Amino acid sequence: MISSAEHGADISHVADDTLISIIDDDDSLRTALVGLVRSLGYRANGFACAEDFLAADHASRSAAIVTDIHMPGLSGIELKQRLTADGCAAPVIMITARSEAGLQEKAFESGAVCVLRKPFAAEALIECLERALAK
Secondary structure, eight states: OOOHHHHTOOOTTOOTTOEEEEEOSOHHHHHHHHHHHHHTTOEEEEESSHHHHHHTTOGGGOSEEEEESSOSSSOHHHHHHHHHHTTOOOOEEEEESOOOTTHHHHHHHHTOSEEEESSOOHHHHHHHHHHHHHO
């Protein structure tokens, strides 16, 4: 991942209390995404699974949520459906390494604001975050 200085992101308007939650069972990717989001000036917390995220009660405090689609336990799509049922309006960005037919459509139907296919460029995630936070 690259830092915000390297890709020219304008972080002057970022509120340092904005929390982005990142959920991915891949430790190295989760760590990299947390680092990228923090380099943009946001607070970021990482979780290895949807259940850990829900147990930490971060849904109501998150300005945006980035989640893998395929994880042990609840999938990213199931997580989004549960958040919606619980009244959580935080925008959700979904990421996946899989390419099966209809997966992106299912993610968007569940309410994802963005779906990124791994590997993705840091700029793609930054663009999705900007769109999600502008809502």
